[in-house]
Structure formats: C-alpha cells, structure tokens
Amino acid sequence: MSQKAYNHAEIEKKWQRKWAEDGTFTTPEIPGAKKSYILDMFPYPSGEGLHVGHPKGYIATDVVARMKRMQGYDVLHPMGWDAFGLPAENFAIKNKIHPRIAVEKNIARFKEQLQNIGFSYDWNREINTTDPEYYKWTQWIFLQLYKKGLAYESFEPINWCPSCQTGLANEDLDQGKCERCGSVVEKRPMRQWMLKITDYAEQLLSGLETLEWPKSIIESQRNWIGKSEGAEIGFKVEFKKEGTRPGLIPVFTTRPDTLFGVTYLVLSPEHLWVQLATDDNHDVLENKDEVRAYVKAASEKTEIDRTDATKEKTGVQLQGVWAVNPANREKIPMYVADYVLSHYGTGAIMAVPAHDERDFEFAKKYNLPVKKVVDEKNILIDSGEFNGLDSEEAKEKITEKFGTKKTNYKLRNWVFSRQRYWGEPIPIIHCDVCGIVPVPEDQLPVVLPEVEYYAPTGTGESPLAEITEWVNTTCPTCGKLAKRETNTMPQWAGSSWYYLRYIDPKNSEQLVDSQKEKAWMPVDIYVGGAEHATRHLIYARFWHIVLHELGVISTPEPFIHLEHVGLILAEDGRKMSKRYGNVVNPDDIVHSVGADILRVYEMFMGPFNQTVAWSTASMSGPRKFIERVWRLAHESIEQDHMDSEDVLYAINKTIKKVTEDTLAFRFNTAISALMECLNIFEKEKAVSKDSLEKFILLLSPYAPHVCEELWEQLGHESGISKVNWPAWDENYLTQQNVTIPVQVNGKVRGEVSFIRDSSQQEIETLARAHENVAKYLAEMQVKKIIYIPNKLINFIW
RNA sequence: GCCCGGGUGGCGGAAUGGUAUACGCGAAGGACUUAAAAUCCUUUGCCAGCAAUGGCUUGCGGGUUCGAGUCCCGCCUCGGGCACCA
Numbered sequence: 102m103s104q105k106a107y108n109h110a111e112i113e114k115k116w117q118r119k120w121a122e123d124g125t126f127t128t129p130e131i132p133g134a135k136k137s138y139i140l141d142m143f144p145y146p147s148g149e150g151l152h153v154g155h156p157k158g159y160i161a162t163d164v165v166a167r168m169k170r171m172q173g174y175d176v177l178h179p180m181g182w183d184a185f186g187l188p189a190e191n192f193a194i195k196n197k198i199h200p201r202i203a204v205e206k207n208i209a210r211f212k213e214q215l216q217n218i219g220f221s222y223d224w225n226r227e228i229n230t231t232d233p234e235y236y237k238w239t240q241w242i243f244l245q246l247y248k249k250g251l252a253y254e255s256f257e258p259i260n261w262c263p264s265c266q267t268g269l270a271n272e273d274l275d276q277g278k279c280e281r282c283g284s285v286v287e288k289r290p291m292r293q294w295m296l297k298i299t300d301y302a303e304q305l306l307s308g309l310e311t312l313e314w315p316k317s318i319i320e321s322q323r324n325w326i327g328k329s330e331g332a333e334i335g336f337k338v339e340f341k342k343e344g345t346r347p348g349l350i351p352v353f354t355t356r357p358d359t360l361f362g363v364t365y366l367v368l369s370p371e372h373l374w375v376q377l378a379t380d381d382n383h384d385v386l387e388n389k390d391e392v393r394a395y396v397k398a399a400s401e402k403t404e405i406d407r408t409d410a411t412k413e414k415t416g417v418q419l420q421g422v423w424a425v426n427p428a429n430r431e432k433i434p435m436y437v438a439d440y441v442l443s444h445y446g447t448g449a450i451m452a453v454p455a456h457d458e459r460d461f462e463f464a465k466k467y468n469l470p471v472k473k474v475v476d477e478k479n480i481l482i483d484s485g486e487f488n489g490l491d492s493e494e495a496k497e498k499i500t501e502k503f504g505t506k507k508t509n510y511k512l513r514n515w516v517f518s519r520q521r522y523w524g525e526p527i528p529i530i531h532c533d534v535c536g537i538v539p540v541p542e543d544q545l546p547v548v549l550p551e552v553e554y555y556a557p558t559g560t561g562e563s564p565l566a567e568i569t570e571w572v573n574t575t576c577p578t579c580g581k582l583a584k585r586e587t588n589t590m591p592q593w594a595g596s597s598w599y600y601l602r603y604i605d606p607k608n609s610e611q612l613v614d615s616q617k618e619k620a621w622m623p624v625d626i627y628v629g630g631a632e633h634a635t636r637h638l639i640y641a642r643f644w645h646i647v648l649h650e651l652g653v654i655s656t657p658e659p660f661i662h663l664e665h666v667g668l669i670l671a672e673d674g675r676k677m678s679k680r681y682g683n684v685v686n687p688d689d690i691v692h693s694v695g696a697d698i699l700r701v702y703e704m705f706m707g708p709f710n711q712t713v714a715w716s717t718a719s720m721s722g723p724r725k726f727i728e729r730v731w732r733l734a735h736e737s738i739e740q741d742h743m744d745s746e747d748v749l750y751a752i753n754k755t756i757k758k759v760t761e762d763t764l765a766f767r768f769n770t771a772i773s774a775l776m777e778c779l780n781i782f783e784k785e786k787a788v789s790k791d792s793l794e795k796f797i798l799l800l801s802p803y804a805p806h807v808c809e810e811l812w813e814q815l816g817h818e819s820g821i822s823k824v825n826w827p828a829w830d831e832n833y834l835t836q837q838n839v840t841i842p843v844q845v846n847g848k849v850r851g852e853v854s855f856i857r858d859s860s861q862q863e864i865e866t867l868a869r870a871h872e873n874v875a876k877y878l879a880e881m882q883v884k885k886i887i888y889i890p891n892k893l894i895n896f897i898w
Numbered sequence: 899g900c901c902c903g904g905g906u907g908g909c910g911g912a913a914u915g916g917u918a919u920a921c922g923c924g925a926a927g928g929a930c931u932u933a934a935a936a937u938c939c940u941u942u943g944c945c946a947g948c949a950a951u952g953g954c955u956u957g958c959g960g961g962u963u964c965g966a967g968u969c970c971c972g973c974c975u976c977g978g979g980c981a982c983c984a
Contacts, residue, residue, distance in 0.1 A: 174930065196969095220958075315901045316981075324901070324980055331984080354984060367984090407982085450984045458899090459982055511983055569961045577948050634979075705922070707910060711903090712977075722922045725937095773921040780921090842917040862950055872908070873951080887964050893916050897964050 104815075117219055126221040131620045132175035138165045140600055140620050140660075142629025142637070143181045143228075145206035145592075148192045150354050151214045152677045153386060153685045153699070153715060154669035158628045160700050161666065161709060163220045165626060167802035168763055170221075170749030171826035172710055177621055179603040181228035185236075187265070190523040194556050196281060200523045204231060217691045218699065219806055221822070226606045230595030235602060237546035238612050239594050240528040242644060244539050245651055247529070251297045252517065254537070259516060261289035262429060266557035267520050288400060291561055294518040294588060297546040298643050302326050302510040307643055314663040315710070321634040327511025331355035332496070334451065334504035336366055336424040338374075338435070340385050350374060350424065353446030353509055358495035359453040360503060361484040362474035364464065366424040366435045367416065367450050370399035378419070386576040387420035388653050392437060399439040407439055414440045414463045424628075426451075427503045429485065438463065470769060491744030515640065517591060522555035522564045524589030532576035532583035541577050541779040547585070550658035563587040589791075596637055597644045600624050612653055619655045627660040630668070638663075664766050667711040669703070671785075674714050685715055697804035698723045702769035704803060726776055727807055730800065734784060734793060734811045742789040749833045751781040752792045756829035759799045768803075775800055790815070843868040844895040845877040853894075861888045868894050 120126060131432050133400075139162050143156065146349040166178040170230065184204045193200035207230065215222075228235055246252045260269040264284035279286055298305075306326050311321050320834065331354050338348045342661060350366065363753045368375050378386050388394055395417040399407070416438030423432045440448050440459055454464035456474040464471055477641070479492045487495050500506055526547045528540035540547055550571040555564050566572060576583040598612075604621045605613045629637075645659040670676060671683035678684065681839050690699045701723040707713045744752075755778040762771035780794060795813060801808035801821050812821040840854040841864075851871040855864060868874055878896060887895040 124949055315902095320902055327980090327983065352984080356984080409982080413982075438982095442983065442984095443984045452941080452984085457984070459984080462982095511980095574940090631978075705910090713910070716910075716923080719923050722910095726922085728937095769910095770921085773912070776921055840917095844917085844965080851916075885915090885964065889916060893965090895916085895964055 106734070107411065107728055107807070109697065109807070110692070112810045113217075113219060113691070113696050116806045116809045119172070119218065119324045119809075119820075120219075120221070121224075123276065125822060126178070126223050127225060128177050128179075128223040128661055128774040129175055131617060132177070132446075135172075135174045136621060137169045137174045137626070138175070138600075139169065139626045140178075140628070141180065141631060142627070143596070143599060144211060145181050145183045145186065145188065146204060146211045146350070147188060147680055148196070148203065149684075150207075150210050151687055153687045153690060153703070154677055156215070156218055156687055156699075157628070157669055157703050157709075158379045158666035159215065159220060159610055160218070160703050161766065162628050162665070163222075164704065164763060164768065164802040165766075167221055167805060167822060168826060170804075170822055171798070171824060173825070177226075177487075177603065178214065178219070178223065179226040179228070179606075180222040180224070181226075181599060181603070182211070182230065182388070183592065183599070184208065184231045184594055184598050185239065185524050185590075187267075187519075187521065187523075190521060191265075193523070198553065199551075201231070201331035204867065214687055216690060221805070226603050228599060228602050229490075229521075230599065233546045233548050234609060235402055236525040236595065236607075238602065239525050239590065240540075240547060241542060241612060243321045243525075243590070244528055244542060244545075244593075244649070245653075246644075246647060247539055249647065249651070251300065253295055254298070255293050256289040256290055257293070259291045259293055260286045260560070261291070262286055262610050265558050266526075266561065276432060280732065287585060291520070291560070293590075294529075296515040296517045296643075298515045298640075299510060299512050301643055301646055302328065302512050305639060308646070308658050311658060312663070313661060315665055316613045318631065318634040318638070318663065318665060319829075321355060321551045321747050322639060325512060325635040325639060328508060329355050330443060330506070330508050331503040332357040332500040333447065333507040334360065334427065334500075336425050336427065336451065337757075339420055339432070341387070341421045341423075342385055345385055348374070350449050351447045352449045352451045353507060354451055356456060357498070357499045357504060358481065358487075358490075358492045359456045359474050360426070360451070360474045360499050360577055361481075361487070361500065362453045362455050363426050363428075363433060363451040363493045364454060364472055365452045367418075367438050367463075369441040369442045369443040369450050370396040370437055371441050371446045372437070372441075372448045373421075374449075375437050375862075378422075380728055385421055386778065388581075392417055392419060395437060404440065414438060414466065416440075416463065416467070418467070428499070428793065434469070436467070437462075438741050445511065445512060471744050475630065504887075508638070515643075516837045517594070518588035520558070520561055520563045520587075521589050524548070524591065525594055526565070527586045527588050527590060530574060530576060530583050531586065532581065534581055535578045535583075535825075538576055538583070540576050544577070549589075563589060565589070568867050593640045594636060598648070599812055600627075600641075601654065609700075612648075615653075615655070622654060623656045623658060624660045626661060627663045628666055631665040634665075653889060665710050667709060667713060669706075670712060672715050673886075677715075680681065685717070689719075690720070694720060694724050694805075695727075697727055697807045700860055701727065701772060701803050705772045709768055723772075727804060729783065730797075730810070731807065733788070734797070734815070742787045744789045744792050746836065747781055748785055748792055750790060751778045753829040753833040754778075756795060756799060756827050757834065759831075760826070763802065771802045772803065775803075796891045797821070798824060798827050806886060839891050841869060841891065841893050843874050845874060845891065846897060847895060850874045850877055857891055861890075863896055864888065868896075 141162050166176045170176050176471055189200045189204050193203045246364050262279040262284050263267050264282045265279060271281060309361050333351050333353050335349045335351045338350055377383060379389055416436040419435040419437060422435055423433050446805055452460040454471040456475060474482060475492050476482050481487050481490045481495050487498060526546045526549055528545060530538045530540060532538050550568055552568055558564055572585050574583055574585055576721055601613045603734050604617050608614060640658055648654045649657050673683055675681055687699060698720060702720045704896040705723060755774050758774040759771045797808050797811050835857060837857055838854055840852050842849045843851045843853055851873045853867045853871060855867060869878060881898040883896050883898055885897040
C-alpha cells in the first residue's frame with residue numbers, strides 16, 4: 102500500500118458522509134433471529150451544548166453496537182431528546198425566546214456535536230418528547246393510568262419554590278432546597294395530580310431480582326422503596342373530661358416485641374387526631390393553644406429542619422388525654438412531636454425509649470420513663486406472659502394478640518403535576534356537572550397552545566390558566582361548558598416510556614405495534630449516569646409494569662442489563678461547568694486530534710463506571726497508537742507472509758480478550774490488549790495481511806473512521822461494519838515454550854524455560870540446575886515441592 | 899448513623915490465590931536534524947551495589963496459606979447514595 106499521511110479530518114468527514122448516504126445503520130423494522138437493543142439514556146438538550154463527559158456513555162454503547170452488528174445481530178441503537186422541563190423553560194425565560202425555539206436550536210447543536218463523533222445511530226428513529234405526535238402517547242398512557250384508578254387529585258401540602266414560583270416533587274429537592282435554583286422550599290397546599298406508584302411497591306421490589314444491574318443501583322432502589330415489616334397496633338385514648346367517648350389510635354411498629362416497654366405515644370403535627378382535637382368544635386385538650394402553636398410552628402419549618410437528625414427533638418404533651426398500653430393497661434402520656442412524620446406508617450408511633458435512640462433522646466429531654474423489656478441476649482423481660490421468649494418469636498406472638506401484621510414502604514406516591522408551561526398538558530377536563538372527565542383518546546394530543554407569556558404567574562397556577570380560549574372547552578360527556586386541566590406533566594413523564602417509541606417512532610395509531618414490540622423488547626443494554634438510579638429508573642419501571650398488565654407490551658421489565666457510566670471531571674478535578682470555565686468541548690478535540698482518538702481515549706481512561714479526570718495531555722497516547730496502526734498498515738504488510746508463533750499467539754489472544762472485554766464493558770483493558778498486540782506486530786519485520794486485517798476489525802468499533810479507511814485501502818469494497826467479527830483459534834492460544842518462576846520458600850530465585858507440559862521431574866531437574874536456585878538449595882533440605890503446571894515451582898524446606 | 903464502591907509507581911491504571919506495577923502518560927539519556935517538532939532506541943516502584951544480586955513495597959494492624967493486592971477479622975481514609983422511615 103502506498104504511504105499516505107493520516108488526515109483524521111478528511112477521513113472522518115468522508116466516512117460520516119458515506120454512512121449517511123448509504124444508510125449503513127438503518128435498522129430493520131423487525132429484527133432477524135439475533136437482535137440487540139442497545140440504548141443510551143437520552144440527553145436533555147441544554148443551552149450549554151455537550152462537554153466531553155457527555156459522550157462517554159454514548160461511545161461505549163456505540164462500540165458495543167458496532168461489535169454486535171459484526172457478530173450478526175440486528176441492532177437497534179437510537180437517539181432522541183428529552184426536551185420538556187424546567188431547565189428549558191428557565192433558559193427560555195432568561196434569554197427571552199420561546200422554549201420551543203430554544204429547544205430546536207439546542208437540539209440542532211447537540212445533534213451536530215454527536216454526529217461529529219461518528220455514532221452509528223439510526224437517525225431515522227430520532228424522537229423528541231416535545232413533539233405532539235410523541236406526547237400524544239405520553240398523554241394516552243396517563244389516561245390508561247387514570248382509568249386504572251392510578252391517577253388522582255390531591256390537595257396535600259406540596260413543596261413550593263418561592264423563586265421558581267412552582268410546585269416541586271420531593272424528587273426535585275436537594276436537601277430541602279430547590280434543585281434548580283437553590284431557594285429554600287416552603288410548604289403550600291396546592292391541587293396536584295398524583296400517581297399511585299405505591300400500589301406497585303412490591304412488584305418494583307421483587308422485579309429487581311430478575312435484573313442484571315449494578316449492585317449499587319439495585320441497592321438504591323431497594324432503599325428508595327424501603328420495605329419494612331412490622332405490626333399495626335391500636336392504642337385506646339381516654340379523656341380526663343367526663344363524658345368524652347374514648348378513641349383508638351393505630352401505630353405502626355417494626356418492634357412489636359417491645360410493646361411492654363412503651364412509655365408514651367407520639368403523634369405527628371399533621372395527624373388527623375391532632376387537627377380534630379385542636380379545632381374549634383372540640384374541647385378535650387387542657388393546653389389547646391400550646392398544641393396549636395406547636396403545630397403551626399412545625400408547619401412553618403422547612404423540610405431541612407424537620408429532617409435534620411442532628412437537631413434536638415421537640416414536642417408538646419397533649420394535656421387532658423392519655424393512651425392505654427394494650428399489653429399492660431398502663432396509662433401513658435401522649436405527645437405531638439415533629440420527629441414523627443405524617444406520611445409514613447400511620448403518622449403515630451408507640452415510643453420505646455429503652456430500645457429506640459430517637460425515643461430515648463426525647464424521653465430524656467421530657468423526663469419520661471425508660472423501661473427495658475429485651476435483654477442483651479434478645480430475650481424478653483418484664484413482659485408478662487411473653488417473658489423468656491426470643492425477640493423474633495415475641496414479635497409474632499405479640500402481634501397476634503394485640504395487633505395485625507403490616508408491611509410499610511417508604512416509597513411515596515408520585516406528584517405528577519407541575520404548574521408550568523413547558524410540559525405535556527394533562528388530558529383532563531373539569532366539568533361542573535360531570536366532574537373530572539378524561540379527554541377522549543381520539544382527541545389526543547391535547548396540544549400545548551402557543552402563548553406570549555410562559556413565565557410562571559406567581560399565583561402558583563400554570564401560565565396555561567390565563568389562556569382562556571384554550572382553557573374553556575366543552576365537556577366530552579355532557580357537552581356543557583367546561584375547563585381544561587392547566588397543570589402539565591413533570592419532565593420524568595416523557596422519559597418513562599421513550600424506549601418503546603424508538604421501536605415504532607412514526608406510529609400514529611397505537612403506542613407501539615405489538616409485533617415490533619415483541620421482536621425488539623426488552624432493552625438488552627441500557628447505559629446512563631448513576632444519578633438516575635432512583636427516579637427515572639423507578640418511574641420507567643412503574644409505567645412499564647402497568648403497560649404490561651394492560652397487555653400493551655409483552656415484557657415484565659424494560660431494561661435487562663444496565664451499566665452505569667462514570668463521570669468525567671475537568672482537568673482541575675472539579676465538575677465540568679461553565680461556572681468554573683473548565684469545560685472541554687468535544688468539537689475542539691474532534692477538530693484537533695479526531696473523533697477516533699476521542700473515542701479511544703475516553704474508553705481507555707480507566708474503568709468505565711468510575712469517575713476520572715480529563716487530561717488533554719494523556720490523549721497523546723491514543724493518538725500515537727492510531728498513527729502507529731496507520732503506519733504499520735502501510736509499511737509492514739506482506740500478502741503471503743507466514744506469521745511467527747508470537748504473532749499468531751498475539752492476534753488470537755487479542756481477539757479473545759477484545760471480544761470478551763468489550764461485551765463486559767471493560768473497554769480500557771480491551772484497548773490495552775490492542776496496544777500490546779501492536780507492540781508485538783511492530784517487533785516483526787512484516788505481518789501477514791490476514792493478521793493485520795483481524796487487528797483492524799477488532800479496532801473498528803473503537804476507531805471506526807480510520808479502520809474503514811484502512812479497510813478500503815486494503816482493497817475491500819464492502820464497508821467494515823458488514824464484515825464478520827473475527828473468531829479466535831484455540832490452537833494458537835497456548836505457546837509452545839513457557840517460562841516460569843522458581844521459588845525457594847516462596848521467594849523468586851530464578852526462572853526456567855521448557856516445552857509446555859513437560860513432566861514435573863524434568864522441571865525440577867531444570868530448576869535445581871539453575872545457578873542461583875542451586876545456591877539456596879545447597880544449604881537446606883527440601884521438604885516439599887509445590888508445582889503448578891506451566892505456572893510456577895516452589896521448593897519448601 | 900445506615901447501605902454501596904474505592905485506596906497499587908511522579909500520574910491514569912493492570913493483575914481466575916501463583917513472577918505485583920501490564921498498557922498508557924510523564925520524566926531522563928541517546929539516534930536522526932543546522933536546529934526544533936515528529937519518529938525510533940534505551941532506562942524508569944523504593945533502598946544498597948560497578949555488576950551479579952540482595953532487601954523492602956499494593957491505606958494501617960492481625961490471621962489463614964507453601965504462596966495474599968486478591969480470602970477472613972479489626973481499624974483508618976476517600977467517593978457516592980439514603981437518612982428522625984418508628
């Protein structure tokens with residue numbers, strides 16, 4: 102082959118154009134016998150553009166997708182945009198352009214940046230969550246949830262960000278502050294749509310066992326769901342004031358075995374009983390004003406204060422009432438305290454200061470009795486008929502006698518509405534006569550109207566509420582005047598099902614054609630950041646399970662295999678951010694050294710799921726590597742050359758290693774193996790065309806442009822992505838000559854070489870003959886010889 | 899506090915219980931060049947030694963084993979997640 106300088110810019114443009122023109126990566130509608138659905142978490146197209154950290158995961162999936170295609174799989178490898186949500190709206194408000202226009206511009210920018218890197222996406226399947234043809238189906242899913250009784254309105258107090266002037270789900274908070282603007286969040290009652298994800302807690306939990314996910318993410322989800330098993334026990338409440346009928350307050354506990362140690366009861370400030378007891382119609386409390394004041398103060402506390410475990414516990418006794426411990430009939434005081442949460446369990450607890458740290462702290466402060474009922478050996482004491490029982494056994498027995506078994510989950514229902522413009526309208530109509538009426542499916546999508554002002558109104562209502570011509574409509578049931586729901590969906594909505602849309606992106610008749618769905622689902626490999634461990638990944642699973650129950654889709658879980666991509670930090674060790682001025686734009690790297698080098702470098706940096714700092718200087722390694730491959734292909738190739746044993750061993754070993762490591766997401770060691778193989782090749786005067794071609798095939802998923810170019814220069818007409826992935830030959834994987842260390846008492850004293858699988862006798866003789874080894878052996882008597890065939894020999898005395 | 903990961907040269911990192919430091923970066927020396935860049939060759943964990951070679955070394959302390967970065971016990975430390983969840 103004639104020598105030609107390596108010009109990355111020219112080569113990369115050439116092949117990117119060719120792939121697009123030839124439709125190289127167009128995916129079949131229905132895959133053949135072998136399919137692989139390889140998916141990236143789609144990006145949110147921000148105004149800042151991509152930095153070099155974003156494509157790391159995309160490079161990985163692209164490498165795997167390219168390899169799988171060469172292995173004969175039909176691969177679905179698409180890309181799209183998650184473009185609704187607060188950031189787009191805030192960006193638009195700040196820059197005074199319509200969010201739709203801003204999003205269009207951002208997408209164009211992102212797409213160009215991605216295309217410069219040479220990804221093998223099938224762009225015919227590009228999707229955008231803000232496209233009415235897309236969100237038609239997001240709304241359709243909402244209607245199915247509503248019809249199944251899983252969507253409901255609620256007036257519970259919500260988190261209110263005074264700066265964004267909008268309601269936030271708990272998931273949008275960061276330590277009690279607004280995730281977007283950092284303002285301290287207040288509580289404010291607001292009408293919201295909720296989704297009953299808690300109905301699926303058990304399925305979300307048990308489904309985890311079927312998934313090949315990183316342990317840490319499984320663990321996070323378990324934590325988030327927070328299952329705990331215990332008992333619900335009713336406590337009778339009695340009043341000092343005569344003539345008042347006693348009541349019953351149920352509590353949830355995981356320690357029913359400590360029932361005899363209960364010395365007081367605590368209600369959360371929001372507990373219904375507290376509300377009733379302090380209202381104007383009741384007069385059972387002797388210190389009603391004090392309790393009222395406490396409840397009010399608690400409601401004004403920020404989420405941070407309420408949930409800060411380090412702060413001192415506070416509470417107020419409810420004077421004039423007491424509870425009765427069902428186990429020993431003792432009268433115990435009742436308190437209201439904000440360390441008890443209204444949304445967990447029953448919003449009331451039985452306090453056992455001897456066996457619960459929080460209760461102990463509280464008891465100490467208010468001088469309440471501490472009664473120990475379980476000893477160091479976990480045996481019950483001072484517990485009447487249950488004395489002497491092991492605590493596990495006592496849990497069963499006490500529950501049986503005084504309460505009922507109960508399972509509780511930390512998981513809370515999903516606040517599914519935002520008082521915002523830039524989101525999917527919730528397809529609901531409010532009619533004075535018929536109440537809540539879902540928009541008929543044939544009227545979907547409910548299109549987001551064009552508006553002049555999309556900034557928050559400040560009243561807390563969505564800006565949509567001000568567009569009367571849109572809000573006013575007729576009731577689909579009775580035909581009378583009615584109003585549209587003005588809340589929109591959260592950003593999580595569009596991303597909770599997008600993987601289904603890629604399968605059938607243009608379908609306007611149904612969510613997804615079931616034949617196509619059966620053929621492509623589930624997603625075989627899903628890659629994204631660990632920050633989505635609990636939100637996106639749990640919401641998407643929730644919707645998927647429901648759609649599966651409805652028979653819309655065939656699989657019980659959406660994502661079988663999940664890999665999480667480690668962050669790329671800036672060179673200074675901080676996160677890449679405009680704020681720090683440390684952002685590296687992939688376009689600059691592509692321009693200066695090329696997309697192939699960017700790809701190889703990002704895969705070579707370190708373990709895929711680990712955080713690493715960017716180093717522009719270190720990119721010279723991959724650059725030199727690619728240039729050496731280029732030179733080798735032009736200078737050292739000989740058509741009919743007979744390769745040495747070393748070369749045959751190297752290439753076969755490398756095929757095995759690259760194949761296995763790439764599939765296992767160990768890209769860094771796959772590339773190391775290619776480098777080692779190249780080092781062996783370079784030691785030879787010449788390498789056969791066959792070995793070199795195998796090498797180029799192995800490298801091609803990582804550095805597709807340069808490999809396509811070399812492949813063409815080597816005289817091949819069909820593109821490299823259509824070529825079969827090379828197979829290794831086991832016969833070449835063992836070398837004839839082996840060299841092993843000789844140890845004396847576990848210390849290496851020399852090495853010996855011999856023909857593989859020589860007898861232990863022969864090796865022992867060889868080893869004893871070794872000068873340095875002999876020196877040590879002469880002074881001692883060998884007691885024992887450890888010989889690991891073809892690995893090591895160790896003389897012990 | 900609880901739950902997950904990590905801790906190996908100057909740096910990123912590699913190692914089914916079997917020669918620790920592969921691969922790459924950086925550094926030093928040399929070749930080519932008028933010179934520089936690029937490229938190529940050599941060296942590069944630490945200590946001693948001209949060398950052969952010897953000693954030490956995977957966060958710390960113990961243990962199991964012929965043999966431990968790897969397994970077990972107890973700590974220290976960094977990163978991430980969850981957190982008054984009864």
